[in-house]
Amino acid sequence: MENSELIPSKFISKRLKHLREQKEWSQRELAEKLEVELHRISKYERGIISPTADMLVKLADVFEVSVDSLLRGQKTISETTIINPTLHQKIQQLEVLSSKDQKLLAAIIDAFIDRS
Numbered sequence: 001m002e003n004s005e006l007i008p009s010k011f012i013s014k015r016l017k018h019l020r021e022q023k024e025w026s027q028r029e030l031a032e033k034l035e036v037e038l039h040r041i042s043k044y045e046r047g048i049i050s051p052t053a054d055m056l057v058k059l060a061d062v063f064e065v066s067v068d069s070l071l072r073g074q075k076t077i078s079e080t081t082i083i084n085p086t087l088h089q090k091i092q093q094l095e096v097l098s099s100k101d102q103k104l105l106a107a108i109i110d111a112f113i114d115r116s
Helices: 009-022 027-034 038-046 053-063 067-072 085-096 099-115
Strands: none
Touching (some): 009 053, 027 053, 053 067
């Protein structure tokens, strides 16, 4: 396999760390969920090694994202089409909230949508 076909370890390392921190998991907790040794998670996050294709599938499952999303990252709000300007502005402001507050707000939104 040529280097151009490898997953850039620096990108995936940042993405994995970000997703883990969003879930408020320690490296140990993630390692347990994946049934791997702790040092492997550390090496992924430091960009020393890249996950295999099989591990990418497991990581996507654990983080509840697609493999594509895991590799490419989420679209930012600026890349997403939100027609209502007021709603667009409010969504951009949510990024500064803590992970806990974002989860709470998502639950409120879900409840609101479910009643419709």
